[in-house]
Amino acid sequence: MQILLGFIFGFLSSVGFGIVTNNPRRTLMPAGWIGAIAWVIYIVAGWYDHGVIMPNLLSAVVIGLLGNLAAILVRAPVNIFYVPCLVSLVPGAIIYDSMKNFTLGYDNLAAHGLIKALTVGLSLAIGFIIAEAISNKIYPPLKKYLEQKNR
Amino acid sequence: MDSLDEKDVVALCGQVGAVLLENGAETSRVENTVEYIGRAVNLPIICHATMTAVFVNSEKSATTRIFKVRVGDFNLQKVDRINTLSREFSQHKMTFKELKESVTEVEYDTSDFNLFEKCLGAGLVSVAPMLLFKATWFDLFLSFFVGILGYLVARVVGQHSKIPYIAVAMGGLSISILAHILLDMGIASSANNIIISALMPLVPGVPMTNSLREIIEKNTISGLVRATDAIMAGISIGSGVVIGQILIKAVLGG
Numbered sequence: 001m002q003i004l005l006g007f008i009f010g011f012l013s014s015v016g017f018g019i020v021t022n023n024p025r026r027t028l029m030p031a032g033w034i035g036a037i038a039w040v041i042y043i044v045a046g047w048y049d050h051g052v053i054m055p056n057l058l059s060a061v062v063i064g065l066l067g068n069l070a071a072i073l074v075r076a077p078v079n080i081f082y083v084p085c086l087v088s089l090v091p092g093a094i095i096y097d098s099m100k101n102f103t104l105g106y107d108n109l110a111a112h113g114l115i116k117a118l119t120v121g122l123s124l125a126i127g128f129i130i131a132e133a134i135s136n137k138i139y140p141p142l143k144k145y146l147e148q149k150n151r
Numbered sequence: 152m153d154s155l156d157e158k159d160v161v162a163l164c165g166q167v168g169a170v171l172l173e174n175g176a177e178t179s180r181v182e183n184t185v186e187y188i189g190r191a192v193n194l195p196i197i198c199h200a201t202m203t204a205v206f207v208n209s210e211k212s213a214t215t216r217i218f219k220v221r222v223g224d225f226n227l228q229k230v231d232r233i234n235t236l237s238r239e240f241s242q243h244k245m246t247f248k249e250l251k252e253s254v255t256e257v258e259y260d261t262s263d264f265n266l267f268e269k270c271l272g273a274g275l276v277s278v279a280p281m282l283l284f285k286a287t288w289f290d291l292f293l294s295f296f297v298g299i300l301g302y303l304v305a306r307v308v309g310q311h312s313k314i315p316y317i318a319v320a321m322g323g324l325s326i327s328i329l330a331h332i333l334l335d336m337g338i339a340s341s342a343n344n345i346i347i348s349a350l351m352p353l354v355p356g357v358p359m360t361n362s363l364r365e366i367i368e369k370n371t372i373s374g375l376v377r378a379t380d381a382i383m384a385g386i387s388i389g390s391g392v393v394i395g396q397i398l399i400k401a402v403l404g405g
Binding site for chain 1: 175176177180224225226227228230231232234235263264268269271272273274275276277278279280281283284302323347350351352354355356357359360362363364366367368381382385386388389390392393
């Protein structure tokens with residue numbers, strides 16, 4: 001149940017942010033699927049690891065791999081898939097919370113939140129680097145195959 | 152291809168870089184695309200992009216141009232179209248003149264989803280999956296509409312005011328006021344959950360992650376600029392929400 005709901009809302013949220021950032025229409029659906037899968041990965045990883053690093057890292061790796069694949073299939077820059085898929089994982093709410101504490105004068109809570117936001121952001125970024133390193137090795141043959149097929 | 156004016160090529164490359172950067176492409180992609188176009192016309196070009204300017208230099212002579220950039224919101228459609236154009240150009244499916252015309256067309260193009268679709272999108276983002284099992288269903292349902300309102304306010308203020316960060320601050324303010332009113336009327340059960348959920352379209356999470364990615368890729372300057380921008384946006388949203396809270400307390404005496 002949790003997975004099904006997570007899948008649906010991950011999908012909706014990715015498509016929604018795709019509309020807000022004015023994605024080309026042909027990339028909305030792939031971005032939605034990738035966002036949904038990444039969110040399911042996040043939930044499942046959260047069952048086995050209660051920290052913030054592993055779930056975010058794993059879902060970023062998944063977004064990176066699938067995003068690069070989709071970029072080849074749909075012929076679009078990779079960033080177009082990264083941005084909408086990231087929106088549900090990203091530490092936006094934590095940054096906001098920490099800055100709210102900063103405004104209210106709770107410096108300790110603010111520093112705690114900022115470091116947590118940096119941790120989440122860094123684990124997402126490292127996940128992307130890992131995925132890019134893998135896909136740079138895997139996907140070029142696939143790309144060549146597709147180009148030959150289209151000819 | 153020899154008849155091309157070097158200055159023209161450099162100017163066009165700078166234009167391409169500026170459009171890409173303004174609409175949310177990463178620095179490395181901007182530099183690669185520009186150098187790619189240069190190679191396609193046999194003119195070696197060096198491009199250096201930071202978040203505030205694009206430098207384009209032709210290696211054959213001392214032609215250098217600097218383009219100032221004001222990084223704005225994401226508009227990934229433009230990034231995609233420029234990308235398609237540069238690919239077609241480097242495969243020689245398109246002449247230089249055509250490329251120039253289409254780049255200018257993309258730069259001033261305002262094609263977008265219509266307002267209803269935008270609102271729907273913002274509303275969908277506002278139902279944060281992060282809160283699915285922490286907030287009540289009715290709160291999430293409310294935050295769908297609160298999020299749309301916040302997005303609309305931020306958009307309208309952004310169109311009418313050139314002061315940076317005021318748009319997101321006003322968005323945060325209106326979301327906070329509405330959430331607290333809903334709480335005081337006894338409709339919602341937690342103002343904080345609604346606020347966090349409804350802030351999702353405004354909050355600078357994606358720029359933060361992109362900035363860390365750029366720092367890891369050693370584009371340190373643009374990474375730091377993006378990170379500072381994200382933190383400033385966070386501060387203004389936070390202050391907006393707090394001001395809203397104080398206002399509501401003063402008016403309703405909560």
